[in-house]
Amino acid sequence: MESMPGWLFFLVAGVAGLELGGMATIFIQRWIDERPMLKPLRSACPSCGHTLSWRDTIPVVSFFVLKGRCRHCDAPIGGQYMLVELSCMAWSLALAHHFGPGPEWGIYLVLGVMLVAGSFIDFETMMLPDRVTLGGAVLALAAALILPEPGWLDSMAGAACGAGFFWLVQHAYRLWRKEEGIGTGDVKLMLMIGAVTGLTGLPVVILAAAATSGAACAVYLLRPGSKGLRTRIPFGPFLSLGCMLHILYGQHILRWLGL
Ligand SMILES: [Zn+2]
Incomplete structure (x- = not known):
């Protein structure tokens, strides 16, 4: 990782922060609803129960593509969870800036x-x-x-x-x-x-x-x-x-x- 160009490390850090943030949102939802953590592996719409495809669960991007609504039933989803994803991305970038590539960042x-x-x-x-x-x-x-x-x-x-x-x-x-x-x-x-x-x-x-x-x-x-x-x-x-x-x-x- 030491030889990685700076911009590439920041890109990796941003994406890693978003992805971990996406996993955190699933953990938050399932913990609050007292549902199993890993079953089903894919998330579903909390309103109509439709399993969401991978392109509906890309952190932040999907929220804007779908305008914050479920593709199947039009119920609003994900607004508060985008805040989690963005917080995790900001945290990852702040750490990348402060520590650079290395174990501290991870x-x-x-x-x-x-x-x-x-x-x-x-x-x-x-x-x-x-x-x-x-x-x-x-x-x-x-x-x-x-x-x-x-x-x-x-x-x-x-x-x-x-x-x-x-x-x-x-x-x-x-x-x-x-x-x-x-x-x-x-x-x-x-x-x-x-x-x-x-x-x-x-x-x-x-x-x-x-x-x-x-x-x-x-x-x-x-x-x-x-x-x-x-x-x-x-x-x-x-x-x-x-x-x-x-x-x-x-x-x-x-x-x-x-x-
Ligand atoms: Zn739905």
């Missing part, structure tokens, strides 16, 4: 796509699949043996402290407010995120998640018809965003904060 691409899929599911259902959180933790711990940063010891410490800290906050909140503040899915997600960023990266992740979720809360509260402070918003997407920001800009953020 490993962080897969981990980031898992975080994007988990975030969309969390927004829809307020739940995070174990396949994303625990699966991602195993993958990130294994990847720490290959990647130069953060090193496997820091990665293990990050997983233990990230999950441990959120577990403590979860139990403290339960005792204090007698209700659920942080879900167990978030605790498991921190196992994965801590393993990705290492212990040294956790402050950046938590600061970024707090800042972005605070901003999102303000938008939620100002929205007409909001239920005020009773509005529940998922925390997983913001932790995921913090983790992805750390992968790209962690060192800059730490330097900027003077740490």
